[in-house]
Each structure stands twice: as C-alpha cells, then as structure tokens.
Amino acid sequence: MGKVVERVGAVAVGGTRSREPRLRADASRNRERIVAAAREALVEQGADIPLDEVARRAGVGNATLYRNFADRRELVRTVTLSVLYRTAERAEAVLAEEADVFDALCRFVHDAAEERVGALCTLLTGAFDDGDPELDAARDHLAAAVDALVDRARSSGRLRPDVGVGDLMVALSQLSRPLPGTGRCELDQFLHRHLQLFLDGLRAPARSVLTGSPATLEDLQKKS
Template structure:
C-alpha cells in the first residue's frame, strides 16, 4: 500500500495472515498458484486481499520481502544464542535453504530492481555482522570475505544434487582460524 500511515490493527492482522498464507501456498504450489487459495487460507475475502495486494506481483514482492526480513532477523537470534562460529554456520545453512526454497519467489520479484538491491544489502549485512563477530572471537580465518562466503554458498546450492550433498559440501569449507 502506498500510504505511510500505519495500518489499523485489524488491517495489519489481515495483511499478516495473507502474507503467511501466500508463503505457504507459493511454497506448496508455486508462484502461479491461484490467489483465491491464498485468500481462503488466510480466512479473508478476495476483496480484502486485493485491497492489500492489488496485483499478484505486489503479493509476490511482499512475500519475498518478508522472507528476506525473517532470514536477516534470524542473524540477531543466532547471535544471541550461541558461539559466533556456530551462529555464522547456522545462518549460512539458513541462507542456503533460502536460496533453494525461495528461488521462484526471488525470480518472480526480480523486476523490483531497487528492492532487490535492498534485499541483497540486508542479507550481506546480516552475514557480515556474524562473520565479523566470528573473526573477533578467533573462530574463523581472518581473511574470510563476506561476499566470497555468500558466493561460495550460492555455488554449493547450485551445484549440489540435493540437500544432503549441499550440507556435506558446506561442512567441507575450511573457514576455521
């Protein structure tokens, strides 16, 4: 929605329900899934859905933006929960999952070039913070570069035959100090 005013509580709840339902539907049935199914699963009418998301593209972009926000927020949770090295490794596993499971969403939202750059910066920032903490703790090699690390994970994701192989390949990376 173009307004900068915050949504009413019920409108925000409906928007959140729609995003959650759309994420599930698109994950199960692809980005071409019927939007009626999204509204039905969210427990709202089609008119409510179209008030929030006038086009399929608007909904796809919002869902992908939400997925990126969740991935990046996960970095903060991991930072608070464990060792810097483990936090970095777990976030990279989540990034790998994101690349694998959100590919169609990312492609569907790729026309949003300004937003795409923003999403990329967010993910880079999340990984960078975790990497720098792991470096300060002496848990990883000091010469690791965050862009190289994310490129490596992308390469593993593209090259692996399945999830198990991707996990094995990621575990082979020598990033220890």
C-alpha cells in the first residue's frame, strides 16, 4: 500500500519543481525520526534491535527504513555517529557557556544523558570493526571535547584527580541505560537523580582511594 501511495504522489507531482523541496524535507524528517527511534531502541535493547520495531517507533513503513538504511549495521553506525558528535558538541557548549567548570561538567553529564549517550555502549564494547575513519574521527572529537572539560575541572581543584574521561563516559553510558526488564519510562523517573549522586562522588576532596588508574576512551576500546 505504501508503494502505491508514493507512486500516486509522484504522478500527481507531474515533474514540477515546486514539490521537490517538500519531498526532500519529508525524506529528511523521516530519516531523522528513524535515527531518533533507533537511538532510543539501542539504549533499551542494544545493537540487536529489530528493525521492524524501529520503523514502528519512528512511525514509518519498513520500506522507508530500508530506503534510508540498507541493514541494521548501517543504522547502528549512523546512530552512533550522531550520538558521538552531538555529545561532543554538548561538551564544547557547556565549557564555553558556564563560568564554573565543575558546574559545566555537571551540566554536560545531564545533557549527555538526554542525548541518549547510553547508545554508545555499542561502540565502547566493540560492536564495530577497527579502522572506520569516520567513527575514529567522531570518537576523537568526543574524547578531545570531554578531555578539555575534565582537565579544566580537575585543574580547578573541584574534580577529584584520579578520574579520567573513560571513567566519566562509561559511568554515564551505564547510568543512562535501563536495567534489564525495565523500560525507558522507568529509567527517566530516576535518571537525573542517579546522575547527581554520581557527580557528587566526583567532587574533590575525594573520600576514598580508587583502585587502578584513570580510564581513557582508548582503554575502553582495547580488546581482551
């Protein structure tokens, strides 16, 4: 039925240019809806999300999803890139806008959770092969942005000195994912409360000694 409707629409256009921008805008919105729906599903279910479920959440047909993404891997990769870049932009924005660097760090953590940074677990656990230049660049962009934020907070004396970017990102990713058997709504009730508890544990002076050394994003990428 979807193909019939699309064909009728094409005939109705009759080759005129006036409808082309609208058609492109509709296609762009569909793609954005698919990526947003997949981002939510990745947080809840991991990289094995059923594509039928993603299409249902996005409010599009399966044919529309497959016109935009050839397979699950391509969709997961696109979502991961989106989250990486958007999260990096959040880190850069708070550092530029907040006078207090620890307040900037706190704002970043809460903002990153709203970006569904938990979807990054697909990357941090090695869901993709090494050597993808675009993923490498996006990950490096995020690492540099969060590194700058963490370094400034540490230099201010308000962030405990034994915490690294990797520590921050893995905790944030895990805290922004629902517990097994629960859904997004259950997590949303407590997400920012639990993030604030985590942030309080980052404040200097530290009340305990951490084992091991501060983690980097590179540490999280190492294969056993």
